[in-house]
Amino acid sequence: VFALFLPVFTGITGSFAGIYSSEAIAHLHLFQLNPMLPRKTALTLLILSNPVQLILVLLIGFLNYGHVSLSFTFIFSYIVAENVQVLLLMALADLLIKLSWKFSIKPESNVPVLMSTLSDFSGTLVLVSVFYLLKQMGKLGIPAVKIVLNAAELVKEITTTLAATA
Secondary structure: OHHHHHHHHHHHHHHHHHHHHHHHHHHHHHHOOOOHHHHHHHHHHHHHHHHHHHHHHHHHHHHOEOOEOOOHHHHHHHHHHHHHHHHHHHHHHHHHHHHHHHOOOOHHHHHHHHHHHHHHHHHHHHHHHHHHHHHHHOOOOOOHHHHHHHHHHHHHHHHHHHHHHO
């Protein structure tokens, strides 16, 4: 089940962060670090991301009827996590754009690639956290979560073993 939601979560949030970074880079080239336009763009994208995510989550639930049970708690947690992810990526985009500009590195060549990678990595972490917290609260009745949590425990055990032998 986690695998059903991960591409939607990371894909949509990464796309919105990519749009934001492109707009911020263009604005930087035109107006030199005026913070007002990127904030308006960020707010607009954040508002637009919620209905898009909600529609896609409901579509996943509809197409996988019987395999996925979408509770209000899950949907609410998912949307909150998505907002956190979008805000985190926009803040990272701002930081990377300004650092690139400061060190005379072309942000239009480097930031979108970094944002894509960071959106996949941080999106996976945020979504695993949502599944883990819901599982701990007993609000998630999805058997596939157990597989994800067992995989996380296995990675932790391997890391601990490797650290102990090093």
